[in-house]
Amino acid sequence: RARYYVPIVGWLPDYSIGNFAVDVKAGFVVACLLVPQALSYSSLTHLPPEHGLYTALVPTLVYGLLGTSRHLSMGPEALISVLTGTLVKSQLKDFITSDSPNTPSQDSIDRFSATVATAVALVTGLFTFVLGIFRFGFLDSMISESSLRGFISGTAIVVLIGQARIVLGIPTTSDVVHSTPWNDLKYMVSHLGQTHAMTAAVSLGALALLRLIHAAKAQFTRARWLQNIPDTLVVVVLATIISWAAKLGEEHDVVIFGKVDGSLPRFQLPHVPTHGDTKDIVSSGITITMIGVVESVIVAREYASRNHYAVSSNRELVALGVSNAVGATFGAYPAFGSLSRSKLNDRAQAKSQMSGIITAILVAISLLGVLPYLYHLPRGVLAAIIVDAVSSLLSATPGTIAFLFHVQAWSDLFLLLFICLCSVAASVETGILLAVIISLTMVIKRSNMPRIKLLGRSTENDNDFYPIDGAPPTSTPQHVEGVLIVRIEEPLYFANAGQLHARLNRMEMYGDMRTHPSEAPRMNPTRAVVFDLVGMSAIDGSALEILLNIVHEYNRRNVQVVFVRVCDDVHVRFRQAKMDSEGGQYDFSDIGSALSHLEQQL
The missing domain is CATH 3.30.750.24 (STAS domain)
Incomplete structure (x- = not known):
């Protein structure tokens, strides 16, 4: 039964050198996207950048050993990062006010934030593991498509609002950091006059270059060399070189990446911090599990179907749960499968889970040797990378709305727009809570009526x-x-x-x-x-x-x-x-x- 519970025992003995060469290439291509994404997404969680790389390293490595999907790319993901950041932000507010009138140091804030994030990662891992053990692999079909699309769209808009302020270089106050998305939008609009011209120019230039590369890839689909260009990595390298050469940080007051701890993560048991709320951490962990499981299982099934192999939803839940639980002990926040990276892994023709293991090894190398070279990277460029990634989450929304309107599915259309609006006007937690409650209510109502x-x-x-x-x-x-x-x-x-x-x-x-x-x-x-x-x-x-x-x-x-x-x-x-x-x-x-x-x- 070892093959069933530890899939690597099944595929590794028959693994060929030819497949290894292909997996090394696929792992490298994915790592070129994952490392910049991990650094960018860490800002969504209000954590130091190294924790984004820890999340890209440990869960990815563990999933490579236990996962059944050959193409699913584990690691930090935009929606999950937003949900984690929402929890961290709410807990930080209580932590900072609890120490009044003394303002805690940045180091103590970072430690507190990391403790909250690893605690919710442990809750997420344990809950996902239990769902897998008790064969709840059907949960990915419990949230309606319209509810999920409304939540994803609302969350994407929330992220775009928050990152647009950084892209434009608009100064931030503590009141804005802890405000609602709606208040954040009003603040940004009212302070457009304080836009930092150089920051905006560099960030928007990076965003334009990303969009240009995407457009070229979409136009010339048969040019394999073009498809394999790591666009995000290219933008990061170019922006860092330009920033260093033009001394953007020293002479133009552009906020840069700065010095970051480049060591490998150390083992530490997660725990709820002194000023943390256990109830909020547990409820957020359950919410993150619901969203992460739905996204990951859908992606795993899609690429398994495309490449003619089978994945087990229950074993996927176990693998995702163990990956998060182990990651939590090494400074990682919740991690799940990414559609964009999985698509890249498939396009690179990955042959097995070895590609994910290779990706994890390259992330570890980046931790040890690459971070010092990113010292001059403008933080606005990282925000531009997030804007580029999150805007893709909105690409399917107009088509979904048009389809629902065409088939006159008014209740589904109203549900999508309502949840999206609640996510933007109130909070991301409100949006996902409504999505889950309404979907479960619909399931219960329809199953309550005998056919x-x-x-x-x-x-x-x-x-x-x-x-x-x-x-x-x-x-x-x-x-x-x-x-x-x-x-x-x-x-x-x-x-x-x-x-x-x-x-x-x-x-x-x-x-x-x-x-x-x-x-x-x-x-x-x-x-x-x-x-x-x-x-x-x-x-x-x-x-x-x-x-x-x-x-x-x-x-x-x-x-x-x-x-x-x-x-x-x-x-x-x-x-x-x-x-x-x-x-x-x-x-x-x-x-x-x-x-x-x-x-x-x-």
Whole structure:
């Protein structure tokens, strides 16, 4: 079973030198994007830059050992970084005010922030691991597409607002750092006159170069050399050289990257800091897990399908959980799969998880030897990299809105816009909380309604029965006088059986489910009910008890009840529950024979 729980045991013995060469190239290409992204995304989390690299190193390495996807690129990701940063910012506010009137030093603020981030990474890892162990791999389908798109769009707008201020070089106050996105936007607009010209020129120039390279790649898709250009790395190197040569930091007051600790992470058990809120950290960890799992599993499945191999959602959850838990002990904040880097990994034709391991090794080398050379890198360029990456999150939104409008899915369209607006006007936490709550409410509501159809006899053939509201165009089914024919199309269990009695009453009164209950009943009194159980393959104890009560109520009203096409398992449950003693007969093979029997009885 080692192959199942530790996938590297399965693929490494058969690994070839040819595949290794390809994976080294893919790992290098991804690392060229990951290192600049890690440095950029760390600013979203309010952590020192090295923690972004720790997040790019440890979870990526662990996932390479345990993950089932050959193409999923682990590490820091924009949405997860924003959620982590939102938690860190809220905890920092309490930490700073708790030390009043003394203002804590920057070192103590950095240590506190890192402690909060590693604590939430541990919670995220443990929660994800538990979900995988208990086989909750289906959770990626629990959040509706419109809710998720609304949250992603809102979060992207929030990030763009925050990073635009840095791109333009507008000075920041502590009040702005702890404000809502809406107040942040108002502050930026009102202080546009304080834009730092040189910072804006360098940052916008970097953003323009990134967009130019993207456009060239999109135009010349067959030029493999162009597709393999590490655009983000090129921009970082050029900006650093220009900043150094022009002395942007010393002579033009451009905020630069500065000196950063370039050592490898050290082991330290995560814990909740003294002024931290355990409840907030745990709730944020659960939220981050929901978003990270959805994104990662979707990406893993997509590239597995493209490359004709299988991934296990449950094993992916275990791998993601262990990666985050181990990463938390080495200074990493929550990490999940990235769509952009996974796409790059696939384009580089990665052959196995070895490409991720190579990427992690290159990140470690960057930690040890590259950071000193980034001293002169303008921080506005890092903000431009974030703007470029996050703007891609908005690229699918117009198409989604147009599609929902075209198919007149008004509720989905409203949900998307509402969650997006709440994320921007209130906070990212509000947006994701609403997305999860509304999605789960929709799932519960729809699973609470049993799929049943009211059938009528075909005018073409007495032995054919069709749904009253869904018959073929060639047939117009008619109600059988005094008989309610109901088809149950799914297994009954405690959640969906509760509404069965109310829906049967409505069918009995109006003949369909579309009539408003305020109208007067229009059906003749029911003398018999025929349940067609062709789709009901199982029934649990709670649902069986509800069904027995329904049959008993019909029997008390002298309404005969028969069941047709009962499967073997349900037949056994009916016999055990003594359904016949309550008045329910269940030995009929089709609706026609049941109606013949009822005609004799009635």
